[in-house]
Amino acid sequence: MTATRIRVGGDSPYDVVIGTGVPAELPTLLKPGVRTVAVIRPETLPGLAGPVAAALSEAGYEVVDLPVPDGEQAKSVEVAAGLWSALGRHGVTRSDAVVGVGGGATTDLAGFVAGTWLRGVQVVLVPTTLLAMVDAAVGGKNGIDTPEGKNLVGTFLPPAGVLCELSTLDTMPRRDYVAGLAEIIKGGFIADPRILTLIESDPEAATRPSGPHTRELIERKIQVKADVVGADLREAGLREILNYGHTLAHAIERDEHYGIRHGEAVAIGMVYAAELSRLSGRADLVGRTRSILTSVGLPISYRADAWPRLRDHMRLDKKNRGAKQRFVVLDDLAKPGRLEGPAEELLEAAYKEISA
Numbered sequence: 001m002t003a004t005r006i007r008v009g010g011d012s013p014y015d016v017v018i019g020t021g022v023p024a025e026l027p028t029l030l031k032p033g034v035r036t037v038a039v040i041r042p043e044t045l046p047g048l049a050g051p052v053a054a055a056l057s058e059a060g061y062e063v064v065d066l067p068v069p070d071g072e073q074a075k076s077v078e079v080a081a082g083l084w085s086a087l088g089r090h091g092v093t094r095s096d097a098v099v100g101v102g103g104g105a106t107t108d109l110a111g112f113v114a115g116t117w118l119r120g121v122q123v124v125l126v127p128t129t130l131l132a133m134v135d136a137a138v139g140g141k142n143g144i145d146t147p148e149g150k151n152l153v154g155t156f157l158p159p160a161g162v163l164c165e166l167s168t169l170d171t172m173p174r175r176d177y178v179a180g181l182a183e184i185i186k187g188g189f190i191a192d193p194r195i196l197t198l199i200e201s202d203p204e205a206a207t208r209p210s211g212p213h214t215r216e217l218i219e220r221k222i223q224v225k226a227d228v229v230g231a232d233l234r235e236a237g238l239r240e241i242l243n244y245g246h247t248l249a250h251a252i253e254r255d256e257h258y259g260i261r262h263g264e265a266v267a268i269g270m271v272y273a274a275e276l277s278r279l280s281g282r283a284d285l286v287g288r289t290r291s292i293l294t295s296v297g298l299p300i301s302y303r304a305d306a307w308p309r310l311r312d313h314m315r316l317d318k319k320n321r322g323a324k325q326r327f328v329v330l331d332d333l334a335k336p337g338r339l340e341g342p343a344e345e346l347l348e349a350a351y352k353e354i355s356a
């Protein structure tokens, strides 16, 4: 099947290439003058890192292999500092490149290290999970976690390109694949309701990489993200809509010490955001939200006793301005709005609706 290219606009436009056999295109994405390419990939992940390194070596680049811990534990200042040292030891200069191969945690880390090394070197991302293809690797937002919370340190660095090798999805554990569906469903609620109807038509098929609508779902969600970040890379306003469900989600991830999948936390966070929308007199999409998430096996509730801690964690959300807590809500389907400075009673009432 031929590759699809989705253009992400803005000051530094780039392509997201979706298909099979796409790692071969990697050398064509690098700007002229590159000598060394540092490949950051999870140490435990077999698969794509090999073909990526091979494609680079065959094209004549010096490849530096930089394995990192798997998953969210890699998004730490200690791991980033280890990578900065390695880039220094290998003499990676401003005309060289970083390539990140892996799930969203790895692409976030690779983007952050590329964005901070020498104040920014080019990065190409090769996402290997559904979530990273449809969300994390696209859009130039990267980051690491600190003890105070999720993604609190990071940069905006548009990649030079993103390569989505669809065959790599076949090896994904089901739980991680389904977690990626949460971000696709988010895209349906904030911008593209056709995503919702495709999933609702056959939820079981949506949980399989071989499902009849998989490619359309992936391309539609990437298009949603491309449209938004192409217009507002640095989250001056519009880009906040991509954070739908994330205010509570990030608090839950921290509460779970990152033992819950990001997509699972986003699923619960979307039910909370839907409740906030309903209880503040906006759209009532609670039933549809619960139903579509449940149909693919995503969680929709969280522990009642966690509220005081979650409330506290949400105070460090990046959308807040001073003491004013801000949420993305839905004025209507595909019409996101903002809830600014909500009463504490409203926040707690919405949580009561989703707690178990």
Ligand SMILES: NC(=O)c1ccc[n+]([C@@H]2O[C@H](COP(=O)([O-])OP(=O)(O)OC[C@H]3O[C@@H](n4cnc5c(N)ncnc54)[C@H](O)[C@@H]3O)[C@@H](O)[C@H]2O)c1
Binding pocket: 042, 044, 045, 047, 070, 071, 072, 075, 102, 103, 104, 105, 106, 108, 128, 129, 130, 131, 132, 135, 136, 137, 138, 139, 141, 142, 143, 151, 168, 169, 171, 172, 173, 176, 179, 180, 183, 261, 262, 263
């Ligand atoms: N920067 C952004 O815009 C953005 C957007 C969404 C999410 N994120 C971040 O992305 C991260 C979540 O990403 P994720 O869900 O990909 O998690 P992840 O990176 O932790 O990967 C999940 C698991 O899947 C494994 N894996 C990866 N590819 C595989 C494959 N092809 N086959 C088998 N196993 C594979 C990984 O090794 C890992 O154990 C979070 O840190 C989240 O904050 C960032």
Ligand SMILES: O=C(O)C(=O)C[C@@H](O)[C@H](O)[C@H](O)COP(=O)(O)O
Binding pocket: 135, 139, 141, 143, 150, 151, 183, 235, 239, 240, 242, 243, 246, 318
């Ligand atoms: O790209 C964005 O912007 C998003 O908000 C997408 C989210 O899915 C993603 O999880 C992002 O990393 C959250 O960003 P943050 O600024 O809230 O840390």
Ligand SMILES: [Zn+2]
Binding pocket: 135, 183, 246, 262, 266
């Ligand atoms: Zn997310």
